Each structure stands twice: as C-alpha cells, then as structure tokens.
Amino acid sequence: MSEKPKHFETNAIRLQRERTQYREHSVPLFLTSSFTFPNAEAMRDTFAGEADGLIYSRYSNPNTDELIQKVCAMEGAEAGFATASGMAAVFASMAAFLKTGDHVLASRAVFGSTHQVLTNIFPKWGITATYVDPLDIDNWPAAIQDNTRMLVLESPSNPGLTLVDLEKAGQIAKAHNLILNVDNCFATPYLQQPLSYGADLSVHSGTKWMDGQGRTLGGIIVGKQALIDQVQGFCRHTGPAMSPFNAWVLSKSLETLSVRMDRHCQNAMALAERLETHPQVNEVRYPFLASHPQMDLAKRQMKYGGGLVSFEIKGGVAASMQFLNKIKLCSLSSNLGDTRTILTHPATTTHSKLSEAERLAVGITPGLIRISVGLEHIEDISADIMAALAI
Ligand SMILES: *Cc1c(COP(=O)(O)O)cnc(C)c1O
Numbered sequence: 001m002s003e004k005p006k007h008f009e010t011n012a013i014r015l016q017r018e019r020t021q022y023r024e025h026s027v028p029l030f031l032t033s034s035f036t037f038p039n040a041e042a043m044r045d046t047f048a049g050e051a052d053g054l055i056y057s058r059y060s061n062p063n064t065d066e067l068i069q070k071v072c073a074m075e076g077a078e079a080g081f082a083t084a085s086g087m088a089a090v091f092a093s094m095a096a097f098l099k100t101g102d103h104v105l106a107s108r109a110v111f112g113s114t115h116q117v118l119t120n121i122f123p124k125w126g127i128t129a130t131y132v133d134p135l136d137i138d139n140w141p142a143a144i145q146d147n148t149r150m151l152v153l154e155s156p157s158n159p160g161l162t163l164v165d166l167e168k169a170g171q172i173a174k175a176h177n178l179i180l181n182v183d184n185c186f187a188t189p190y191l192q193q194p195l196s197y198g199a200d201l202s203v204h205s206g207t208k209w210m211d212g213q214g215r216t217l218g219g220i221i222v223g224k225q226a227l228i229d230q231v232q233g234f235c236r237h238t239g240p241a242m243s244p245f246n247a248w249v250l251s252k253s254l255e256t257l258s259v260r261m262d263r264h265c266q267n268a269m270a271l272a273e274r275l276e277t278h279p280q281v282n283e284v285r286y287p288f289l290a291s292h293p294q295m296d297l298a299k300r301q302m303k304y305g306g307g308l309v310s311f312e313i314k315g316g317v318a319a320s321m322q323f324l325n326k327i328k329l330c331s332l333s334s335n336l337g338d339t340r341t342i343l344t345h346p347a348t349t350t351h352s353k354l355s356e357a358e359r360l361a362v363g364i365t366p367g368l369i370r371i372s373v374g375l376e377h378i379e380d381i382s383a384d385i386m387a388a389l390a391i
Contacts, residue, residue, distance in 0.1 A: 008190065011073040013255045017066050029248045030062045059236050063247035068220065070254050074189035075202055077222035081231050082247055086185060086205020087113050088240035089219025093181050093203045094118075094150065096234035097227075100126035102149040107134045107164055109157030109362045111183060112350055118152070134164045135294075137172070144176050154183035155192075156298075158336075159310050159346045159370035160363035161285045163294045166301050170198020179227070185209075190261045191303045200227055206246075208337030209307060211253045212260050216246045260339075260375065264307030267381060268373040272309045274382055280319075280389045282312040282367065308336060309371045313389070316366035320345045323369065326388035329380060336372035341381050344370045 006014065016027055035054040037043035045051035054060055068080040083089040094117070098104065106118055108131040118129040132140050134157065151173050155164040166182070173180035182194035185205045194202045204210060206218030219242070221231055235241065242250075265288075272286035284291070287298035288305030298305060313319050324332055330341040334350050344350060346364050354364070373381065 006073075008074060009258045012070060012257055015066075015070050015073055017062055017069075027063070027066065027248065027251060030244050032061075032244075033057050057244060058239055058241045059232075061241075061244045061247065063244040063251065064242050067242075067247045067251045067254070068222070070251060071189060071204070071220050072222050074254075075184075075193050075222050076195055077202065078225040079228035079232075080220055080222035081228060081235055082206075082242035082250075083219035083221070083235065083240045084242050084246075085217040085240075086111075086203075086207055086219040087117075089203050089205070089221045090114050090183065091117055092231055092235050092238070092240060093201050093221045094122075094152065095238075096231045097179055098122070098127045098149060101147055102127050103145050103147045104129040104150045104152055105140065105143055105148050105178070106131055106151075107153035107155075107157070108132065109134045109160055109162050110152060110154045111158055111185075112353070114152070114154070114183065134162045137165050137168050140169075140172055141176065144172075144178070148176070148178060150179045150181055152181045152183075154186070155301075156186045156287055156306060156308070157362070158186060159308070159344070159350070159368065161287055161292070161306075161308060161310055162363065163287060163297050163301070165297055166192075166194055166197035166199065173200070174198055186306055186308065187302055188257060188261055188306075190258050191265075191306060192301055195223065197301065200224060201231075206242075206250045206253075207335075209261065209264070210257065210337075211250055212257065212264075212337055212339065213253060214335060214338040214340065216249045218242050218246045218250050261304070261307070263375050264373055265304035267375070267378045268307050268309050268371075269305055270378050271371065271373055271382055271385070272305075272311075274386070275309070275311050278386070278389055280314050280391065282314055284312075285310040285363075307373050309373055311369055311371070312365050313367040313369055317345075317347065320347075320367050320369060323388050327384060328387075329376070329384040330371075330374075336370070338372060339375045341374035341376060341384075342372040343385075344372075346370055 034056050046053035064082040153164045180199045181201045182199040184202045188209045201223040204220045275281050276284045286309045333342045
C-alpha cells in the first residue's frame with residue numbers, strides 16, 4: 001500500500017535528506033566545494049552518470065538538493081535547479097533552450113531585469129522577443145511566429161498586479177508547441193502552482209517571499225525532468241549555482257512559508273480594503289479585491305491574493321514623495337517579500353529606466369505606490385500609512 005501524499009505544510013517541514021550518523025534534528029550545512037569517492041571505479045561511474053553520487057557543489061550539494069526536493073513537492077514538479085539569484089534562474093530558464101534565430105513571446109508585464117534580458121541582451125545573440133498584453137491573451141496566438149519557441153510570463157505582475165490566465169496560457173503553449181515559462185515569484189508555490197495549468201517551467205526568486213526575511217539571494221527553476229536536464233547541463237558549465245549556505249537558509253525559510261503567507265495575505269487584504277475608502281487614494285490594486293478587474297481569475301488560480309498591494313495616490317510624483325517622506329515605521333526599499341512592510345515608488349526607482357509610455361503601458365502611473373505588506377501588526381502598519389496619507 002502506498003503512503004498517502006503529504007500536505008504542503010508537512011512537506012515543507014518534513015521533507016529532508018537522510019540524517020548523518022549524529023542523528024541531528026535540524027538540517028546540517030554542507031559547506032564543501034567537492035565530494036570524495038570510495039574508489040577509482042566509483043569515481044569513474046559517478047562521472048559517467050552511471051552511479052548516484054555527489055561530485056562538486058557547482059553541480060549539486062546536499063543543501064541545494066534538499067531545497068529543490070521541497071520546492072518540487074510543493075509545485076508538483078519532477079525536478080529542479082537552484083541558482084544564486086532569481087535573475088540567474090530567469091536567465092538560465094531561457095538561455096538553456098534558446099538559440100540564434102529563436103523568438104520569445106513575452107507578457108509585457110514582466111520583471112524589469114527580465115525585460116532587460118529580452119530587450120538588450122538576447123538580441124546580441126540573435127534571439128528576439130515580442131511583448132504582448134497580459135490582459136489580451138486571446139490575441140497572443142496572432143503574435144506567434146514560425147520561430148517562436150518560448151512563452152514567458154509573470155502572474156501576478158510587478159507592480160501592477162495584473163494576472164495572466166494560466167489555463168489559457170497553458171493551452172496556447174501546448175497548441176503551438178512552445179515552452180511555457182512562468183515567473184511564479186509573486187505568488188510563491190503556496191499560493192499558485194503553474195505546472196498544474198500546463199506550464200513547463202516555474203521560476204522563482206527565492207530572495208522574495210520564499211526566504212521572506214530579507215536575508216539572502218536565491219533562485220530556483222522547477223519543471224519536467226527532460227527540461228530540467230537541459231537547465232542542469234547549461235548551469236553546470238556556466239556556473240550560476242546557489243551556495244550551500246543560501247540553500248540551507250532557504251530550506252529553513254520554506255518550513256514557515258505557509259504561515260507567513262497566510263498572514264501576509266491577511267494583512268494585505270485588510271490594508272487594501274482600508275486604502276480603497278481613503279479620499280487621497282485614486283485606485284487600489286489587489287488581486288482579491290472585488291474592484292480588481294480579474295478577481296474571479298485570481299480566485300480560480302491563486303489560494304489567496306498575495307502580499308503586495310499597489311495604490312495610486314492623488315497628486316502624482318510630488319504627492320508620492322511627500323507621502324513616503326512621512327512614513328515612520330515601514331521601510332523605504334526596493335525589495336519586497338520581507339517580514340517588514342516595505343514601500344516603493346516604482347516610477348522613480350525600479351522602473352525609472354523605462355520611458356513614461358512604457359511605464360503607463362504596464363500601469364505604472366506617476367502616483368503608483370507599491371507596498372510589500374509585512375508581518376507587523378496590521379493596526380501598526382495601517383496607522384503608519386494612514387498618518388502619512390493625511391494632508
Ligand atoms: C526579484 C524578482 C526577480 C529577480 O530575483 P533576484 O533574486 O533579485 O535576482 C525575478 N522576478 C520577479 C518577479 C522578482 O520580483
């Protein structure tokens with residue numbers, strides 16, 4: 001009789017590698033660059049891929065292996081690879097598959113650096129991209145070319161919190177034989193599992209909600225074994241491996257992902273509702289708010305609405321600056337996904353390199369404020385923000 005599959009929360013805590021002879025309770029840290037072999041034949045067979053065994057920490061390490069195993073269980077993936085940062089994961093998940101002459105169809109609302117890779121780096125190698133509107137997925141097939149090889153998207157997006165219908169994206173990718181590559185960073189494996197909608201790859205920045213404590217950089221790519229084999233081949237030789245220490249931190253972080261996300265989402269929802277009634281606020285964006293144009297879709301494909309709230313303050317850039325300067329408790333930082341509530345003004349920071357037109361096309365108006373809602377008491381978060389909004 002096979003054992004019943006364990007729940008998300010249980011896997012996050014109990015999936016761990018075999019203990020060492022010390023029977024330690026917490027996971028040990030394997031700070032070793034390489035591994036040894038009992039004899040020459042074992043070394044030969046391991047190098048030939050005919051025997052299981054660890055070789056070198058650029059390829060794999062017990063700590064990165066354990067982290068990968070956990071994320072695979074969380075997302076229903078066959079295999080994965082851990083990288084030094086989220087962008088290393090985004091880059092490898094594309095570069096491992098694309099060659100000169102290939103074309104990428106990408107949602108316009110993707111992370112800033114992903115946009116840079118597609119717009120300024122890949123063209124150097126003859127790889128081109130076309131951007132499509134995340135809200136107009138029914139017209140995506142019209143932008144597919146003979147040489148289109150990959151569909152790249154992010155849902156919910158940063159900072160506009162626009163969603164892409166994952167089920168439709170999965171159908172389009174399947175019908176046109178494209179690799180569907182989803183940046184699942186904002187939702188986390190707890191709130192959304194893109195592979196269950198037909199995505200081939202789910203990519204994360206571990207730096208954000210996965211660690212959730214602002215301590216470490218990391219990235220992870222999970223997906224089908226055959227595709228991850230290609231990612232592994234690419235990464236083994238190009239070297240973006242995650243450090244064992246960061247993998248150890250992140251694996252521990254995942255043990256509390258569900259409880260942290262429950263509270264982040266609860267605080268974010270409460271704050272979004274309060275901001276919505278504020279006279280200084282034009283518009284609030286939060287996927288689970290009834291006023292979000294895609295609330296039904298959000299409720300279909302996400303467990304809760306996530307930890308980010310965006311809102312538009314009346315008065316544009318000047319009012320945004322004035323508001324941020326009055327914040328006392330919360331932090332002004334460009335990061336997100338932390339225990340601490342963080343406020344950002346995307347137009348003058350994370351998205352300042354875009355033209356005004358490009359910003360507006362992804363919903364970044366001059367008065368848009370992004371809040372990564374933390375785990376402080378909701379009344380304290382709210383009091384700080386409401387006091388800063390008062391004129
Ligand atoms: C932060 C982020 C990344 C990049 O991750 P790093 O760990 O900073 O390299 C990629 N995608 C999204 C959606 C992000 O928020």
